[in-house]
Amino acid sequence: xxxxxxxxxxxxxxxxCIEAAHFLSGxxxxxxxxxxxxxxxxxxxxxxxxxxDNLKIAGEEMIPICQDTGMAVVFMEIGQDLHFTGGNxxxxxxxxxRQGYKEGYLRKSVVSDPIERINTKDNTPAVIHYNxxxxxxxxxxxxxxxxGSENMSRIFMLKPADGIEGVKNAVLTAxxxxxxxxxxxxxxxxxxxxxxxxxxxxxxxxLTRPVDMPSDIPYVKELExxxxxxxxxxxxxxxxxxxxxxxxxxxxxxxxxxIAGLPVxxxxxxxVNRHAVREL
Amino acid sequence: MDKHINVPFSKEEAKKLKIGEYVYxxxxxxxxxxAAHKRMDEALNNEEELPFNIEGNIIYYMGxxxxxxxxxxxxxxxxxxxxxxxxxxxxxxxxxxxxxxxxKRTDAxxxxxxxxxxxxxxxxxxxxxxxxKAIISSEVIAYDDLGTEAIRxxxxxxxxxxxxxxxxxxxxxxxxxxxxxxxx
Ligand code: SF4
Numbered sequence: 001x002x003x004x005x006x007x008x009x010x011x012x013x014x015x016x017c018i019e020a021a022h023f024l025s026g027x028x029x030x031x032x033x034x035x036x037x038x039x040x041x042x043x044x045x046x047x048x049x050x051x052x053d054n055l056k057i058a059g060e061e062m063i064p065i066c067q068d069t070g071m072a073v074v075f076m077e078i079g080q081d082l083h084f085t086g087g088n089x090x091x092x093x094x095x096x097x098r099q100g101y102k103e104g105y106l107r108k109s110v111v112s113d114p115i116e117r118i119n120t121k122d123n124t125p126a127v128i129h130y131n132x133x134x135x136x137x138x139x140x141x142x143x144x145x146x147x148g149s150e151n152m153s154r155i156f157m158l159k160p161a162d163g164i165e166g167v168k169n170a171v172l173t174a175x176x177x178x179x180x181x182x183x184x185x186x187x188x189x190x191x192x193x194x195x196x197x198x199x200x201x202x203x204x205x206x207l208t209r210p211v212d213m214p215s216d217i218p219y220v221k222e223l224e225x226x227x228x229x230x231x232x233x234x235x236x237x238x239x240x241x242x243x244x245x246x247x248x249x250x251x252x253x254x255x256x257x258x259i260a261g262l263p264v265x266x267x268x269x270x271x272v273n274r275h276a277v278r279e280l
Numbered sequence: 281m282d283k284h285i286n287v288p289f290s291k292e293e294a295k296k297l298k299i300g301e302y303v304y305x306x307x308x309x310x311x312x313x314x315a316a317h318k319r320m321d322e323a324l325n326n327e328e329e330l331p332f333n334i335e336g337n338i339i340y341y342m343g344x345x346x347x348x349x350x351x352x353x354x355x356x357x358x359x360x361x362x363x364x365x366x367x368x369x370x371x372x373x374x375x376x377x378x379x380x381x382x383x384k385r386t387d388a389x390x391x392x393x394x395x396x397x398x399x400x401x402x403x404x405x406x407x408x409x410x411x412x413k414a415i416i417s418s419e420v421i422a423y424d425d426l427g428t429e430a431i432r433x434x435x436x437x438x439x440x441x442x443x444x445x446x447x448x449x450x451x452x453x454x455x456x457x458x459x460x461x462x463x464x
């Protein structure tokens with residue numbers, strides 16, 4: 001059994017919050033550069049070149065890429081032979097978020113209660129998803145999520161008879177409705193199957209998969225390709241001002257489901273699809 | 281094709297702006313987002329004054345990230361405008377000349393834009409670092425307790441925006457998805 005002190009979790013999460021707010025991950029950079037090359041509309045190109053300059057300024061001067069530095073979503077994949085010492089793991093994660101948002105000059109966008117709406121002033125609590133896996137390591141993914149795009153996300157409880165066409169319609173509807181609100185070019189995360197909550201978590205998880213890594217299930221990979229083509233023929237374009245590149249990628253995750261159901265969740269994300277990953 | 285205008289500006293100036301035009305704004309603008317709009321609306325309900333003179337002025341839907349030492353402001357890009365739609369027609373009817381944000385508006389906002397000869401600009405969403413460079417100074421003038429959502433008075437220079445709804449109610453977002461790909 002391996003041991004790890006929770007203070008290591010805190011310090012890593014702090015750094016990852018700051019990193020994700022200022023630098024695109026490698027996969028997102030590649031997707032972004034491809035978008036710059038492929039856009040042909042005049043305003044679309046102008047938007048993308050602004051975003052390119054924006055990324056440069058963000059990294060060089062440590063100004064967050066976007067002022068909405070999000071609510072911190074943290075995925076913890078914990079090996080079952082790992083033992084956390086030195087305190088409460090959940091508190092350690094939140095402490096990392098607290099320190100990262102303070103020391104990184106990130107915006108505090110979290111309110112303690114959805115109706116009373118008092119700002120917690122340190123961007124905690126995070127939304128944390130735990131998974132127990134084999135091994136003695138922990139894989140941490142920090143994916144701060146902005147709400148311009150989060151608000152445009154949808155869940156559809158389809159019927160089995162709706163089939164793959166129903167899934168396509170659901171995704172295209174969500175993207176069309178999101179339009180300029182979600183700061184296109186977007187990244188679209190889709191979860192198909194499971195239960196009501198499982199498909200939502202799958203969709204969120206899908207956003208953290210490298211955007212240049214297609215699904216390894218053949219029909220899902222095909223579906224990703226087809227949907228990306230169809231999304232990019234809608235004309236929404238960068239900034240919603242018209243153009244070819246409405247989405248840079250769509251990642252789909254699937255899971256077993258019930259004989260009576262076909263849940264589909266569409267988690268819309270913007271071009272600042274933040275995700276930092278570390279394994280300890 | 282790019283235009284430069286100073287804020288505040290007149291209705292005559294607003295009338296000349298057409299959707300798809302790229303405009304650089306300079307002068308003074310005010311920030312407000314959800315919570316500040318709610319408070320302004322309540323102030324008006326209680327027949328109190330707004331914290332600034334709205335006539336001829338622009339509201340920028342924005343809540344910045346904290347400023348680092350030596351900088352006037354942190355990252356400072358637009359937030360989604362539709363969350364302010366409920367409050368906007370009233371402000372337009374009081375003489376607000378324009379808004380800077382991102383995303384679609386309701387028909388009620390569009391009608392108020394036409395009725396008052398105003399204009400809705402988009403700044404590029406997610407370009408907060410770049411946009412912060414066009415902000416020379418920032419001062420909280422009301423609702424300090426709201427933190428990032430407080431009302432700020434900003435001095436801006438060549439702040440880049442695009443006209444997405446003009447004084448006749450033409451809507452660039454609708455135009456591009458209606459298959460009208462021709463650039464205006
Ligand atoms: S949707 Fe993304 S880019 Fe747009 S404001 Fe939110 S976090 Fe920023």
